[in-house]
Amino acid sequence: MATIKDVALKAGVSMATVSKYLNGGNVRQAHKEKIRSAIEELQYRVNPFARGLKAQRSPYIGVLLPEIDVPFYGNVVSALEKVLREDGFHCIMSSYSSDHGLERDHLQFLLSSGIEGLVYIPEHLTAEEFYELTSRYRIPTVLVDRMIQGVDADCVLVNNAEAVQEAMERLIKKGHKRIAFVAGPQPMFTAKERMVGYFRSLSDHGILYDEALLVNQPTTFATGYQSAQKFMNLPNPPTAIVATNYDMTLGLISGLRDMELHIPEDVQVFGFDSIELRTVLRTPLPIVHQPEEEIGKTAAKYLLDRLRGFAGEGRITRLNCTVYPKADA
Amino acid sequence: MATIKDVALKAGVSMATVSKYLNGGNVRQAHKEKIRSAIEELQYRVNPFARGLKAQRSPYIGVLLPEIDVPFYGNVVSALEKVLREDGFHCIMSSYSSDHGLERDHLQFLLSSGIEGLVYIPEHLTAEEFYELTSRYRIPTVLVDRMIQGVDADCVLVNNAEAVQEAMERLIKKGHKRIAFVAGPQPMFTAKERMVGYFRSLSDHGILYDEALLVNQPTTFATGYQSAQKFMNLPNPPTAIVATNYDMTLGLISGLRDMELHIPEDVQVFGFDSIELRTVLRTPLPIVHQPEEEIGKTAAKYLLDRLRGFAGEGRITRLNCTVYPKADA
DNA sequence: TTGAAAGCGTTACCAA
DNA sequence: TTGGTAACGCTTTCAA
Numbered sequence: 001m002a003t004i005k006d007v008a009l010k011a012g013v014s015m016a017t018v019s020k021y022l023n024g025g026n027v028r029q030a031h032k033e034k035i036r037s038a039i040e041e042l043q044y045r046v047n048p049f050a051r052g053l054k055a056q057r058s059p060y061i062g063v064l065l066p067e068i069d070v071p072f073y074g075n076v077v078s079a080l081e082k083v084l085r086e087d088g089f090h091c092i093m094s095s096y097s098s099d100h101g102l103e104r105d106h107l108q109f110l111l112s113s114g115i116e117g118l119v120y121i122p123e124h125l126t127a128e129e130f131y132e133l134t135s136r137y138r139i140p141t142v143l144v145d146r147m148i149q150g151v152d153a154d155c156v157l158v159n160n161a162e163a164v165q166e167a168m169e170r171l172i173k174k175g176h177k178r179i180a181f182v183a184g185p186q187p188m189f190t191a192k193e194r195m196v197g198y199f200r201s202l203s204d205h206g207i208l209y210d211e212a213l214l215v216n217q218p219t220t221f222a223t224g225y226q227s228a229q230k231f232m233n234l235p236n237p238p239t240a241i242v243a244t245n246y247d248m249t250l251g252l253i254s255g256l257r258d259m260e261l262h263i264p265e266d267v268q269v270f271g272f273d274s275i276e277l278r279t280v281l282r283t284p285l286p287i288v289h290q291p292e293e294e295i296g297k298t299a300a301k302y303l304l305d306r307l308r309g310f311a312g313e314g315r316i317t318r319l320n321c322t323v324y325p326k327a328d329a
Numbered sequence: 330m331a332t333i334k335d336v337a338l339k340a341g342v343s344m345a346t347v348s349k350y351l352n353g354g355n356v357r358q359a360h361k362e363k364i365r366s367a368i369e370e371l372q373y374r375v376n377p378f379a380r381g382l383k384a385q386r387s388p389y390i391g392v393l394l395p396e397i398d399v400p401f402y403g404n405v406v407s408a409l410e411k412v413l414r415e416d417g418f419h420c421i422m423s424s425y426s427s428d429h430g431l432e433r434d435h436l437q438f439l440l441s442s443g444i445e446g447l448v449y450i451p452e453h454l455t456a457e458e459f460y461e462l463t464s465r466y467r468i469p470t471v472l473v474d475r476m477i478q479g480v481d482a483d484c485v486l487v488n489n490a491e492a493v494q495e496a497m498e499r500l501i502k503k504g505h506k507r508i509a510f511v512a513g514p515q516p517m518f519t520a521k522e523r524m525v526g527y528f529r530s531l532s533d534h535g536i537l538y539d540e541a542l543l544v545n546q547p548t549t550f551a552t553g554y555q556s557a558q559k560f561m562n563l564p565n566p567p568t569a570i571v572a573t574n575y576d577m578t579l580g581l582i583s584g585l586r587d588m589e590l591h592i593p594e595d596v597q598v599f600g601f602d603s604i605e606l607r608t609v610l611r612t613p614l615p616i617v618h619q620p621e622e623e624i625g626k627t628a629a630k631y632l633l634d635r636l637r638g639f640a641g642e643g644r645i646t647r648l649n650c651t652v653y654p655k656a657d658a
Numbered sequence: 659t660t661g662a663a664a665g666c667g668t669t670a671c672c673a674a
Numbered sequence: 675t676t677g678g679t680a681a682c683g684c685t686t687t688c689a690a
Contacts (some may be wrong), residue, residue, distance in 0.1 A: 001465065003667055014677040019669055043465055044442045049387070050667035052378035068410065069403035078398040081424060088440060090388075093422040095410060109419060112374045136372055138331065143684050176554075212438040221605055223683060247605075262611075274577075276550055280582040282591075282611060332683055343661040354659060379683035382666050527678055 002042035010038040029208050045212070052114050052175045056159040061089045061303065062110035062118045062139075064103075068095040070272050071246055072292060073121065076144065080119060081297025087304055098218075098235065100124040110135045117303045119144055123188065127151045140306030142299045152314040154302040156295050160190055163288045163321035164197025165204075167270045170286060170323070171240045172205050176268065178307035180238035181217065191216065213238055220266045224251025224256075232259055232267065239267060244288075246273035253281070253310065278324055290320045331371035339367035351375065365602060374548065381443050390418045390632065391430075391439035392469075397424040397500035400575055401602050401621060402450065408625025409448060410580040416633055418445070426573035427547075429453040435463065438470045438574045440466045446632045448473055452517065456480045469626045469635030481643040483631040485624050489519055492617045493526025494533075494570065496599045499615060499652070500569045501534050505597065509567035511556045511577050520545065541565055554578025556585075560594065561588055573617075575602035582610070607653055618651045 004022075008015045011034040021027045021035045026171055040045070052058045061084055065073050081091050094110060096102035105123050110118065111134060118141040122130070127150030134141065142154045181198045184191030195214075202209050212234055217223040222245055227263050228251075231238050243249040249271035256263060263269050264283055271277060271287040298317055333351075337344045340363040350356045350364045367373070381387045390413055394402050410420050423439055425431035432453050433434040439447065440463060451459070456479030463470065471483045498510055499617055510527045513520030524543075531538050546552040553572055557580075562566050572578040578600035585592060592598050593612055596649060600616040607616050627646055 002667045003668095003669080008677095015668085016670080016677050016679090017675085018678085023669080028675065031675090047382070047444050047667050048383035049378045050682090053376070053382050053666090053667080053684085054670085056682080058378070067407070069400065069407040071398065071400060074400075074403055076400035078396070078424065081397065082426070088425060090435075092419065094408065094419060106419075112377060113419070114377050120340075175581070189516050194405065212586070247546060250609060254605070256469070257608055257611065277609075279586060280579060280609070282586065282607075327650050333685095334683080337661095344684080345661050345663095345686080346659085349660085352685080357659065360659090379666090380685080382682090383684045383686085385666080534663085645678050 001047070002044040003047070003302035004044075006042055007035060007038045009040060011119050053157050057115045057116060059089050060092050060115045062089045062113065062120075062131070063093045064099045064107055064110060064114035064120045065093065066119065066121055067104075068093065072145075072290065075292035076296040076299070079293040080300045081296075083297055083300035084204025084303070091119075093314075096123075098123055102141060104129065107133055111139060115139060115309055118142070119303060121145045121298055122148050124227065125242045140303060142302045144295060144299050145242065147316075153304070154299075154314050155316045157300045157316065157318050158290050158295070158303065158321050158322065159318050160193035160321075161190045161200065161291075163323065164244070166321075166323045167286070167288055168198065168201035169241055171242070171268065171270060172201065174205075174268075176236040176238075176240040177207055178210070178213065178240070180215075180227070180231045180241040182215045182217075182224060182243040182252060184216065184219040184244065185259075186216050186285050188219075191219075191244070200241070219245045219248055221247045221251035221254070223257035224248035224253075226251075228252050228261075230290045232256070232261060239268070240270065241267060242272075244272050246271075249273070249277065249285075249287075253285075274325070284325065287324045289324060291319050291321065292323040294319055330376070331373040332376070333373075334370055336364060336367045336373050339371060340364045377399075385576075386445055387443045388418050388550075389421050389444045390443065391440060391442065391444035391449075391658065392422045392484060393419045393436055393447065393449045393451075394422065395427045395432075395450055395452050395647075396422045397422065398625045401474075401524035404621035405625040405628070408622040409629045410625075412626055412629035413632070420448075425452075426475040426509060427452055433458065436462055440468060444468060446636055447471070448628055448632060451477050452472045465520075467493055471626050471631045473624060473634075475616065483628075483635070483643050484630065484645045486645065486647050487619050487650050488647050489522035489650075490526035490529065492619075492652065493523045493573070494530050495650075495652045496615070496617055497530035500571075500597065500599065501530065501536075503597075505569040506536055507539070507542065507565065507567040507569070508536075509544075509556070509560045511544045511553060511570065511572045511578075511581060513545065513548040513573065514547050517548075520573070527571070548574045548577055548578045550580035550583070553582075555583035557581050557584025557590075559587060561585070566596070569599065570596060571599040571601075571618065573601045575600075575606070578602070578616075579612075582614075591642070604653070613654065616653045618653060620648050620650065623648055 004015050004018050008018045013031050019033055073262055096105040096106045118139050120141055121144050127148050130151050144156050147155050183195050216226045243252045261267055271285045275289045278285050333344045333347050337347045342360050347364055351532050424437040425435045447468050450473050454588050459477055459480055473485050476484050514525050544556045572581045590596055600614045604618045
């Protein structure tokens with residue numbers, strides 16, 4: 001691979017001049033031409049390591065996710081990437097399989113990779129751990145989808161509790177009183193917030209909470225599937241079930257089907273994420289939809305602000321979910 | 330940030346010794362201890378740029394995808410990443426939104442990023458373009474899901490034609506003769522291969538090809554949705570429809586539902602990808618399932634082979650899809 | 659087993 | 675506007 005030296009030699013100027021040309025400094029027009037053609041001929045490419053070493057910066061943004069194959073994250077990241085791309089940044093993505101150890105390790109790795117910024121959907125890390133790892137780097141961070149209690153960073157969330165409340169309202173308005181709820185594990189930020197919405201709705205309407213109607217398990221298809229059986233085998237089964245992410249929704253529907261129960265005749269289902277799923281069933285599935293694209297864009301915007309020098313306190317945005325059907329039919 | 334020099338000073342040894350310690354060379358036990366604690370105290374981390382510059386290698390694998398939010402790719406990449414991770418590699422992922430220009434640009438970027446290997450799901454690039462971009466780097470490449478005609482590289486594919494043929498067999502065996510087919514755009518590798526399966530089945534069974542029953546459009550929800558209308562509004566509509574990826578399957582089902590048509594009574598549907606979708610419908614959807622995890626693992630294995638020095642010709646693996654229901658009911 | 663020193667390719671300062 | 679040169683932090687060779 002050709003280096004700046006080769007280009008300089010061929011163009012008949014110094015390395016310093018080539019470097020200036022490359023980085024947009026003042027260079028005589030005649031020299032510009034020569035350098036351009038030398039670069040062309042030699043197929044010269046900047047060595048990213050040399051540049052990174054010297055300049056102490058790189059065009060990388062680290063993206064740390066629990067899972068890479070969850071549609072919600074995919075959609076968020078897709079939007080994020082598109083915005084960052086326009087500013088010349090590229091993403092180093094890493095998923096930690098919802099594993100605490102891997103979450104630490106990968107965060108460590110990203111930080112030590114020379115990234116300029118970090119977009120992070122956290123799961124297990126406490127504020128102490130987070131600061132222990134990140135403090136000696138000064139890397140702007142945006143937390144997405146979840147907060148870490150005690151961490152001062154930009155944060156893009158959705159109105160989890162309110163969205164669930166709206167879903168619950170719809171069900172209650174239709175006469176449902178026994179409503180089951182399939183949520184993620186207790187410590188999970190979004191699970192907690194969504195449960196708040198659930199409890200609030202119950203109490204607002206004077207419905208007694210029945211712990212048999214609540215599941216807190218990993219946010220998987222299996223959890224949804226098993227919840228169907230657990231709930232519908234109760235002596236007093238629910239008349240409606242709310243699932244709080246895509247995989248659990250899918251599993252729930254699948255589980256009900258395998259019990260030969262019909263939606264909505266035998267039990268109503270309120271889904272979450274994946275707007276596409278909505279119109280696949282015989283009866284359109286009511287659903288809570290998170291503004292994935294907007295989440296990604298907002299996170300990117302926050303990060304770019306910081307990279308351009310903004311240094312205020314951590315900003316928190318709560319974006320609104322949409323509940324379908326839009327008109328309350 | 331502390332450097333090797335600081336560590337050397339603190340540990341009372343030379344930089345070279347620290348470097349050896351870091352890279353697994355022979356170092357006296359007593360020194361090892363000292364170095365370890367110096368590193369600990371100083372919170373020393375290797376500077377990836379300096380190392381990359383000197384060693385001309387890095388722990389990065391480039392992953393270039395058409396879209397990041399397609400479940401099939403997500404699942405493949407998830408498996409890939411897990412295997413590479415165990416060998417200390419990390420993925421720099423980049424998606425090009427199925428855009429030709431971006432495909433070139435991002436490939437260029439990844440190559441110039443100091444990646445050690447490349448996993449690439451191509452779409453528009455010809456062999457000439459590919460070689461033009463890659464030739465001056467010597468980076469092992471694995472093509473996934475699609476081949477580029479004329480490129481000698483490791484390649485992990487599935488048996489597209491055969492899988493479609495098996496799906497068609499099932500339908501034909503049940504008496505279907507008018508079978509419609511929703512495929513991706515013509516130039517797309519997998520679209521072509523899947524169409525081959527379609528045509529072969531038709532001719533094997535002496536069924537005349539009717540061009541009104543074939544759609545070649547982008548592999549999206551919209552395409553599936555519109556296909557439903559196009560096909561079912563024909564004077565002589567099909568009795569079965571095969572969709573050839575996840576989004577098109579979803580769109581197709583959704584479109585049929587909006588026409589108030591029932592599956593399978595009014596028309597049978599054969600889906601593709603997303604095994605989870607299968608059991609969500611009232612009647613389990615027959616489906617072609619690609620071995621996503623195996624694809625990812627195989628690609629990783631191929632790449633690691635190369636990184637360890639294997640230098641043979643490009644190897645091609647064709648993995649088998651599974652058609653559900655497994656037992657031909 | 660150790661350490662001095664020569665780069666790796668780039669940028670940025672400073673003098674011309 | 676230009677070019678010489680000293681870093682940047684690390685690895686590796688070669689002698690000791």
